[in-house]
Amino acid sequence: MAIFGIAIGVAAVIGLGLLAEGLPSSTQSALTEGAADFSVIAKTSNTDGPNGQGGPVGSFGGQELINQTKIGEIQQISGVGSAVGVLRTMTNLDNTTSTTTNSSSPGGDNFRSMTTLIGIDSNSISMNDIVITNGSVYSNEANEIIIGKSAAERSNKTIGDTISISNQTFKVVGIYETGNFQDDGGIVMSLDKLQNLTNNTGKVSLILVKASNGTNSGKLATAIQEQYPDELTTSTSLSGMDRMNQGLDVINTAVWAISLVAILVGGIIVVITMLKAVSERTREIGVLRAIGWTRQRIIKMIIGESILLSLIAIVVGLIAGIGIVEILGSTGMIPGLMPSFSVSLFVKGIGVALLLGIIGGIYPAYRASRLEPTEALRYE
Amino acid sequence: MSDGNIIEIKDLTKSFDGGNITALDGINLEIKEGEFVSIMGPSGSGKSTLLNMIGALDKADSGQIKVAGIDLMQSEDFSKFRLNKIGFVFQLHNLIPNMTVHENVQIPLIETDVTDEEMIERSAELLNSVNLGNRLDQLPTKLSGGERQRVAIARALVNHPSIILADEPTGALDSRMGDIILNLLREIHQKENVTLVLVTHEDYVANSADRVINMMDGKIVT
Ligand SMILES: Nc1ncnc2c1ncn2[C@@H]1O[C@H](COP(=O)(O)OP(=O)(O)OP(=O)(O)O)[C@@H](O)[C@H]1O
Ligand SMILES: [Mg+2]
Secondary structure, three states: OHHHHHHHHHHHHHHHHHHHHHHHHHHHHHOOOOOOOEEEEEOOOOOOOOOOOOOOOOEOOOOOOEEOHHHHHHHHOOOEEEEEEEEEEEEEHHHHHHOOOOOOOOOOOOOOOEEEEEEEOHHHHHHHOOEEEEEOOOOOOOOEEEEEHHHHHHHOOOOOOEEEEOOEEEEEEEEEEOOOHHHHOOEEEOHHHHHHHOOOOOEEOEEEEEEOOOOOHHHHHHHHHHHOOOOEEEEOOOHHHHHHHHHHHHHHHHHHHHHHHHHHHHHHHHHHHHHHHHHHOHHHHHHHHHHOOOHHHHHHHHHHHHHHHHHHHHHHHHHHHHHHHHHHHHHOOOOOOOOOOOHHHHHHHHHHHHHHHHHHHHHHHHHHHHOOHHHHHHOO | OOOOEEEEEEEEEEEEHHHOEEEEEEEEEEEEOOOEEEEEOOOOOOHHHHHHHHOOOOOOOEEEEEEOOEEOOOOOOOHHHHHHHEEEEOOOOOOOOOOOHHHHHHHHHOOOOOOHHHHHHHHHHHHHHOOOOOOOOOOHHHOOHHHHHHHHHHHHHOOOOOEEEEEOOOOOOOHHHHHHHHHHHHHHHHHHOOEEEEEOOOHHHHOOOOEEEEEEOOEEOO
């Protein structure tokens, strides 16, 4: 019974821990060398901003835009290594092409659903984690774009093809990767082009900031926020990563919640089992006391047994936990899952169970040690 | 301690249930070192309670009690005293069921200065002397009542106690087994010159002692 309870606890900690640690390890690789430390965005006020739905293309999801002049100002703040403006929008390429009269448009018939459009100076793409894997970067002046790896696969487009966006034709000159699933499904072009396309001249969605060497980026972010208390705020995670991280947070929280419940249940079961064992062995404990065992010796015995109990449960729980993860992994129920069997996780699981054994044994051991030998001996 | 008394008790009282039950009502008793004393009396007269006081299993309310030179009215843990001076034999249920016979006898010596080798040697020797040398590795559940009681006696002796306190050790046994246990205790008492205090209901058992004490309503009557 107790073994079962602790085993469930260990299995939960190990199994869920494996899942939870597996997910971030596949996303964190996205952070590249040149990447920005944080982004500056407009402070969202609930009043409807003048921007966002202005352009013929895309939606800004309610995100207010920032005046481009802020980039220069931020660049002047001490500690800022570089600051670059980015305009982000979502568009449905199907719709834009369907409104064109040009039926032979090579535009993305195969682009389904919403596509992210990112406008950024071609010299600063590394700030947004963009790495060109094929071809070259676009020129800031020509109608050139680069497309994300998964966007390329999805739309069957490659270097040299053209895509029509809002009645303008763009040439694909490169394929890029960011490691961020949302951005990898998108299209990147120069900031000017996207601003023109969306009628947002002089506006950006966010400013990516990289601290200069030796500057604490957290402090810098705070400094910027303090300089524009009503207008700007900062976010340490970049754009699409936000959502990913939020998802991970939810999973992590769920993992801990479930683990916590499992641990609690395991702990309660340990206490109940050991209390039952103590009461069943009241007479035995009385005999041991009569023979000359001290209270401490009784406490040691009960806690020792409680630890033994949890050790057995650990073995069962480990096997169950790993088994569940293996099965989940092999059925492919969670795509992209890479369980990371880290030592620290096992140590965590075993540590938790051992702790349960000790803590769960303390109260029953205390009870046992308080038994009066005469009372215990009279007990039938 | 005067006149070689190993047990000295004066005006000892003990009550239970917040004073509603008077188990010991002014006991005065002296027992000499090496003496064999039996205690008789009707059920509820306080025999076990008195034995528990001598063995420091319980604390008296008032009076004086000194055993083997130790004042048992002090408030402290007397585990050490029991370990070093006392050997208990109870009426029944007094072995640890999931330990072998051999281990049961060794329990009192665990975590003492006695080495493992000596523990095993002493235990085997004692179990031999109670004719259980061939049952060392069995669990107590496999033994008869009389055999279990002999294991208990071996265990009571393993720490070389000064006093053996036996509370109706033959009570749960048939008379033939009872005789064997009784003879064993008497033999040990004579050979080791250990003080033996034996609670019993049976006259013939009591009469084999050096002295018989009769109790009634928490008092010694003769
Ligand atoms: N722990 C206790 N709590 C309450 N009452 C107790 C306790 N121990 C003994 N008593 C009471 O004290 C009195 C003496 O009990 P004791 O066990 O000493 O009698 P006894 O002479 O050994 O009887 P028996 O021959 O039946 O073993 C009895 O009335 C008993 O109910
Ligand atoms: Mg009794």
